Amino acid sequence: MILLWGSPGDRPLARVRDALAEQGAALFVLDQVRAAETEIVLDIGATVQGRIVMGDEVCPLNEVSAVYVRSDSAGSVLADQSEDHLRHALALDELVTTWLGVTEARVINPFAAMASNSSKPYQAMLIARAGFAVPETLVTTDVEAVRAFWHRHGEIIYKSTSAVRSIVSRLTREHAERLEDIRWCPTQFQQYVPGRDVRVHVVGDDIFATEIHSDADDYRYGEREGASTELRALALPHDCADRCHRLAQALQLPVAGIDLRRTPQGEWVCFEVNPSPAFAYYEAATHQPIAEAIAALLMASGRPGPA
Amino acid sequence: MGSVVVVLAGRGDAAAARFAAGAGRMVRMLTPADLSEPGWSLAVPGADPSTAVISGERVASESIAGVVTRLAAVTEHDLPHIIAADRAYVAAEMTAFLLAWLTSLRCPIVNRPTAQCLSGPAWRRAQWIVAARRLEIPAVPVTLDAHPATPPLKTADQDGGTDIVVIGRHHVGAADPVLVARAHALAEAAGADLLSVRFDGDGPSARFVAASPWPDLGGTEISDAVLHLIHSRAAGELREAG
Numbered sequence: 001m002i003l004l005w006g007s008p009g010d011r012p013l014a015r016v017r018d019a020l021a022e023q024g025a026a027l028f029v030l031d032q033v034r035a036a037e038t039e040i041v042l043d044i045g046a047t048v049q050g051r052i053v054m055g056d057e058v059c060p061l062n063e064v065s066a067v068y069v070r071s072d073s074a075g076s077v078l079a080d081q082s083e084d085h086l087r088h089a090l091a092l093d094e095l096v097t098t099w100l101g102v103t104e105a106r107v108i109n110p111f112a113a114m115a116s117n118s119s120k121p122y123q124a125m126l127i128a129r130a131g132f133a134v135p136e137t138l139v140t141t142d143v144e145a146v147r148a149f150w151h152r153h154g155e156i157i158y159k160s161t162s163a164v165r166s167i168v169s170r171l172t173r174e175h176a177e178r179l180e181d182i183r184w185c186p187t188q189f190q191q192y193v194p195g196r197d198v199r200v201h202v203v204g205d206d207i208f209a210t211e212i213h214s215d216a217d218d219y220r221y222g223e224r225e226g227a228s229t230e231l232r233a234l235a236l237p238h239d240c241a242d243r244c245h246r247l248a249q250a251l252q253l254p255v256a257g258i259d260l261r262r263t264p265q266g267e268w269v270c271f272e273v274n275p276s277p278a279f280a281y282y283e284a285a286t287h288q289p290i291a292e293a294i295a296a297l298l299m300a301s302g303r304p305g306p307a
Numbered sequence: 308m309g310s311v312v313v314v315l316a317g318r319g320d321a322a323a324a325r326f327a328a329g330a331g332r333m334v335r336m337l338t339p340a341d342l343s344e345p346g347w348s349l350a351v352p353g354a355d356p357s358t359a360v361i362s363g364e365r366v367a368s369e370s371i372a373g374v375v376t377r378l379a380a381v382t383e384h385d386l387p388h389i390i391a392a393d394r395a396y397v398a399a400e401m402t403a404f405l406l407a408w409l410t411s412l413r414c415p416i417v418n419r420p421t422a423q424c425l426s427g428p429a430w431r432r433a434q435w436i437v438a439a440r441r442l443e444i445p446a447v448p449v450t451l452d453a454h455p456a457t458p459p460l461k462t463a464d465q466d467g468g469t470d471i472v473v474i475g476r477h478h479v480g481a482a483d484p485v486l487v488a489r490a491h492a493l494a495e496a497a498g499a500d501l502l503s504v505r506f507d508g509d510g511p512s513a514r515f516v517a518a519s520p521w522p523d524l525g526g527t528e529i530s531d532a533v534l535h536l537i538h539s540r541a542a543g544e545l546r547e548a549g
Contacts (some may be wrong), residue, residue, distance in 0.1 A: 044433040045448030046440065052379055091453035098451065101430070102437045114420035119403035121351045122422065128352045137351040141360070145348050162403035163349055164396055183345040184389065185397045186404040272338055 001063045002027045002103075005096060006070030007033050007077045011280035013070040015291035015300070023197050025299055028052070030096065032077045033112040035089035042095055048102050059290045061099060066106040066301035068284060068294065070276060071096070106254070106301035108294065113252040114275035118163045123251075123273060124304040130247040132260075132270035136191040137173040143179045146189055155192035195263040198234060200241075201279050204300075207235040210282045229287035240268050247273065255294055309372035309414055313337050313361060313407070313424065314524075314536055316377040318385045323377045326524040330534065335361050339378075339385035340497040342367060342401050342538075364527050373415040373537030375501075376426035377521060381405070392427050415540035417474075418520050427520040428497040431489045439515040442491045446515040447507055448525055469509045472522045473502045485511035493518060500536065 002025055006013040020027055030038070034054055042050040042061075050061040059246045074089035075081070093252075100107050116123045124134045129246075139161055150156050150171060156177075160166035170192060171262040197212040226245075236244070247270070248256040257277025261269045279290045312334045316323030326374040327336040333390055337359070356368045381401040383394035402425065409420045418427025430438070432449060439446040471480040471490040490504040493515070503522035506513035524530050 020355075039452070039454045040431065041450065041452040043448065043450050044436045048433075048437065078546040086389070088453060088455050095451055095453050098431050098433045101434045110425055118399075119406040119423060121349065121407035122403070124351050125353075125407065125410060134352060137348075139351070139407065141342070142358075143345065160398040160400065161407075163401050169385045173475050184348050185400050186342060186349070187400075196498045239414075 001027050001029055001059065001065065002299050002301075003059065003064045004070070005030045005032070005067060007031060007072065010070045010072075012278055012291070013068065015280055015283065016068055016294050019267060019291040019295035020298065023299060024297060025295070028057065028064070030059070032071060032074065032093075033079070035074065035078065035092055036080065038084060038092055040092055040095040042099055044102065048099070050099060060254060061103070062237065063246070064103070064105045065087060066108070066298040067100065067103070068108050068298055069100070069111075074232075106298070108255050109253050109275050116251055117273065117275045120159070120161055122270065126251060126272045126298065127247060129165070130250045131243055133219045133267060134270055135193050137188060138190075139186045139188045140181050140184050143182065146179060146182065149189055149251065153191040156189050157192050158187060159190050161188040167169065193261050193263060193269050195261040198260045198262060199277075200244050200258040200260060200278055201234065201288075201290050202244055202253070202258060204254055204297045205245070205289060207236060207241050207244060208279075208282075208288040208290050208291045208293070209234040209241075210288070216272065227297070231282060233286040233288055243268075251275070254297060294302075309370045309541070311335050311366065312370055312373045312375065312534060313359075313366075314375040314377060315409075317382070318387075320377055322397075322523050322525045323375075326375070326529075326530045326533075329525075329527070329530060334375075334534070335366075337361050339381045339398075340388060342373075342381075342404065343386075343388060348359055349404070349411060350513065351407065351411075353411055357378045359408070368412055368414075369396055371412065371414050372541050373408065373417070374480075375413065375417050375524070375533055375537070376420060377411065377428065377524070378405075379426050409449055416504075417536060418498075419498070422499075426519075427499045427501070430497060432517055435493070435497075435518050436515070439489075440537060441453045441512060442489070442492050442496060444492070444515050447513070468505055468516060469506045469513060471504050471506075472529055473499070474529065475500050475536040477536075479526075479528050479532060483509060483511050483513070484508075486513060489515065501533065 004013055005016055040052050049054040052059040074093050078089055102117045116126055121139050123139055128134045156171050158171055159168045180232055197293050199210045210235040211232045215227045244258050253275050257274035259271040283290045311361050314323050314334055315337045318338055328336045337415045341360055344360040346365045348358040372498050381398045382468050383398055386394045386397055389397050405425055406420055422427040433537045469482050471478050471482050471487060473490050473494040493504055494502040503519045505516040507516050
């Protein structure tokens with residue numbers, strides 16, 4: 001059985017669910033929105049046993065061979081935010097997370113591996129170690145250090161250091177007036193790297209590359225800036241594709257969304273590896289069979305061994 | 308080789324404060340409030356050494372002999388000086404920065420951070436039990452549940468028993484050699500230099516109960532052993548580099 005964990009409104013989860021259903025795979029969709037009718041029991045002893053009961057559906061955990069994780073925080077998916085309901089939903093999330101840490105089933109992706117994305121400069125160190133160029137980065141509370149960095153690179157951007165989403169923005173003279181505020185918390189600045197954005201989805205042995213044509217600093221928010229965005233499927237050069245595979249393996253991510261930029265000089269610079277990529281946006285535009293590939297990876301996991 | 312040992316701890320960590328106070332100037336306490344000072348600097352990919360600010364003083368990374376990590380993550384509780392609406396974001400940003408900064412340091416760190424926890428393995432009890440079983444260490448089983456209508460089962464606290472604190476190759480806590488060996492095996496499996504391990508008895512048939520990477524550092528025996536571990540690792544690295 002393949003377990004899908006998340007909420008029905010999540011497009012990647014829905015696409016993978018549909019791809020698995022087309023293949024006739026045995027599925028259990030653990031719906032976070034249905035927390036009020038969900039119970040989980042885990043017995044951790046000589047073996048790991050347990051079950052999930054959601055309404056009248058039952059999932060014996062020792063029958064699960066693979067899991068696709070697209071969960072979100074309980075607080076953000078529940079319509080009922082009452083204290084008891086939220087407490088129970090959080091308890092469910094905790095138990096599922098606990099089970100994912102000890103199960104022999106294939107997990108896409110394990111939380112321990114996904115955690116590298118919680119710190120961008122930390123992940124950048126791992127990316128550089130895996131052989132990709134990364135943007136010159138400064139994380140600092142020192143205004144003079146920022147000025148020197150800005151002077152050296154000419155154009156710089158700033159963005160969140162953590163996984164909390166931010167809009168990548170270029171530093172302008174207007175921002176300079178507020179630079180003193182960085183003394184309260186180390187802030188991340190990066191050299192601006194000109195070039196063409198390429199998102200690469202690594203799914204096991206498969207690679208799906210998408211070239212993004214946009215004038216926005218952050219194409220994800222291009223519409224806000226009045227910029228148009230066009231996505232096109234791209235055949236990645238072999239050496240770059242190999243490096244993407246090695247990077248995903250080094251980060252222990254069977255599925256990864258790698259953000260690259262190809263500079264005018266032809267160099268490939270890596271900005272980030274997304275451990276739970278929202279691939280539906282790219283798939284819809286390019287018709288690349290990413291959901292199908294994830295489904296195949298889940299189905300290839302076979303029967304779990306004893307926990 | 309650096310001269311100062313840094314203990315990274317949360318606001319109100321009395322054990323860490325005792326550890327720092329007991330060691331004099333050799334050990335300096337670093338709390339999240341220190342990250343709200345001008346002067347911090349980390350470059351990635353980093354050829355340049357980083358700069359920290361500890362108790363108002365800029366400290367170059369080469370001056371740090373070692374770090375003892377007592378902080379799993381920065382929380383809103385650590386940031387009373389930040390306006391309330393921004394505390395959650397600043398806590399996430401500081402945690403992310405500290406992970407990168409600690410990873411960049413070449414000095415010994417006890418315990419080395421993982422991506423999930425600044426102070427080493429962030430294992431849940433279930434993971435410890437499974438790790439113990441894989442090492443053929445008998446363990447107390449647990450049942451965990453979440454039911455919409457009933458409160459969760461409480462795992463009974465284990466009274467009595469034996470606590471062993473592993474510090475590198477050494478340990479504190481008079482105990483059966485079988486239990487000592489098992490405590491070391493668990494620490495190694497988790498990649499932890501500093502680990503408190505509890506068993507439900509004091510003989511060789513005692514079962515593993517729980518483990519924690521945050522033993523009380525307030526006692527002299529443990530704090531001395533931690534400092535010795537850091538200094539001997541630093542000296543060993545210096546010999547290798549030479």
